[in-house]
Amino acid sequence: MTAGPLLEVRDVAKRFGGLAALDGCSLALEAGQVTGLIGPNGAGKSTLLNVMTGLVRADRGSVLFEGRDVTAVSAHRFPALGMARTFQIVRELGSLTVFENLLVAPRLQTGEGVVASIFGRRKWWAEESANAQKAKALLDRVGLFRLADHPSGGLSGGQKKLLDLARALLLEPKLILLDEPGAGVAPPLKIEMIRLIRELKAEGVSFGLVEHDMHLVGELCDRVHVMAEGKRLVSGTFEEVSKDRRVVEAYLGVAA
Numbered sequence: 001m002t003a004g005p006l007l008e009v010r011d012v013a014k015r016f017g018g019l020a021a022l023d024g025c026s027l028a029l030e031a032g033q034v035t036g037l038i039g040p041n042g043a044g045k046s047t048l049l050n051v052m053t054g055l056v057r058a059d060r061g062s063v064l065f066e067g068r069d070v071t072a073v074s075a076h077r078f079p080a081l082g083m084a085r086t087f088q089i090v091r092e093l094g095s096l097t098v099f100e101n102l103l104v105a106p107r108l109q110t111g112e113g114v115v116a117s118i119f120g121r122r123k124w125w126a127e128e129s130a131n132a133q134k135a136k137a138l139l140d141r142v143g144l145f146r147l148a149d150h151p152s153g154g155l156s157g158g159q160k161k162l163l164d165l166a167r168a169l170l171l172e173p174k175l176i177l178l179d180e181p182g183a184g185v186a187p188p189l190k191i192e193m194i195r196l197i198r199e200l201k202a203e204g205v206s207f208g209l210v211e212h213d214m215h216l217v218g219e220l221c222d223r224v225h226v227m228a229e230g231k232r233l234v235s236g237t238f239e240e241v242s243k244d245r246r247v248v249e250a251y252l253g254v255a256a
């Protein structure tokens with residue numbers, strides 16, 4: 001563990017054809033905090049999240065996790081480093097049950113090549129059984145245990161987001177990046193989501209949160225980075241950035 005930020009992006013740029021989705025973006029997420037990433041549509045928030053988690057390769061700049069340069073690390077290696085994420089559109093396997101969806105989440109277990117080996121088999125079974133126990137406990141924690149045997153395709157938008165969060169938690173990450181956890185979630189489950197994130201934060205999990213729902217941002221975020229046109233525009237508490245003229249102008253599409 002370093003004394004610096006938990007996650008840092010430095011001068012990240014990413015173009016899609018002629019469009020600069022990220023244009024020299026630098027910002028940090030501190031350990032023990034919920035950090036919001038907000039900004040108008042097209043500001044580059046999701047692209048930044050994808051760069052932070054190895055899903056999109058930046059054209060320029062770097063990403064550091066616990067002080068280690070992870071810019072070139074592939075997406076599937078991030079869970080082992082202690083970073084998990086959820087998605088705007090939850091990628092659940094609708095024909096599998098809620099429980100099965102958790103079991104097919106990426107794990108920190110013995111590799112698949114070893115599964116086939118005689119020597120790895122015993123260890124693999126032990127891990128499978130531990131994973132199943134953990135998955136049950138997590139379903140209980142996110143309030144989906146009674147739906148464990150239901151096909152996940154039948155879940156509501158909010159329940160799918162909770163399943164996605166449970167999937168991220170399975171790996172006991174230090175940092176979870178949430179892409180619009182409030183989108184398509186009915187108010188009662190939104191309250192549940194807020195309660196859970198606060199509880200996890202109290203247990204030491206850090207969060208990065210891309211969100212348009214300002215109620216959720218205000219309730220959860222210790223610090224907020226406002227993005228516009230591929231860059232960090234302003235940072236501060238939610239109260240501070242809400243009052244900032246540049247932020248209001250960015251949302252209204254007025255040149256600062």
Ligand SMILES: Nc1ncnc2c1ncn2[C@@H]1O[C@H](COP(=O)(O)OP(=O)(O)OP(=O)(O)O)[C@@H](O)[C@H]1O
Pocket residue numbers: 016019020021039040041042043044045046047048
């Ligand atoms: N794969 C892609 N190919 C082409 N253009 C892309 C791609 N991904 C993002 N973009 C463009 O990059 C810009 C930034 O998109 P991004 O989704 O990162 O913004 P955002 O701030 O997350 O927006 P929103 O709040 O609407 O989700 C947008 O103009 C978008 O159309």
